[in-house]
Amino acid sequence: MKRSIIPKLAFKALKDAELNIANQGTFSNESLEKLYSYFDETFLLATELLEKCKIQQFSTPDRLRKIYKISVNDEYYTVFDNINFCMCEDFQLAVLNKKSQITCKHVLAVNIAKVTKNVSNESITPLMYENFLNEQIHCLYDT
Secondary structure, eight states: OOOOSHHHHHHHHHHHHHHHHHHHSSOOHHHHHHHHHHHTHHHHHHHHHHHHOEEEEEEOTTSSOEEEEEEETTEEEEEETTOOOOOSHHIIIIIIISOOOSSOHHHHHHHHHHHHTOOEEEEOOHHHHHHHHHHHHHHHHHO
């Protein structure tokens, strides 16, 4: 199976944007254009999501394992650090099935929030992290 290089370039554009923010304190126009060119409508949806929701980072005391929770109204989405996967319907349909998108708005919103340091952080125990993992496994089997 032949793999596309586009997702790697898209996530590299996010890393470049992070460097840009670190150096200049804001996204450059070039960074925004690149991100939009790779992520298209998902980029706009992710930025809208960032305005409306809360993204919380849960990390183990050693900071090696991190999970992000996004709360949108009464819905919650879990995104793991550096993993392009979400349990949302859009990810299942557009990313996994149709392969028409690189990622969903939840994963992209978490990545943008990490770049802009717009996340609240809470420390969790390794057992709590394990419970987060088990919660995701149960969700997979329930669908």
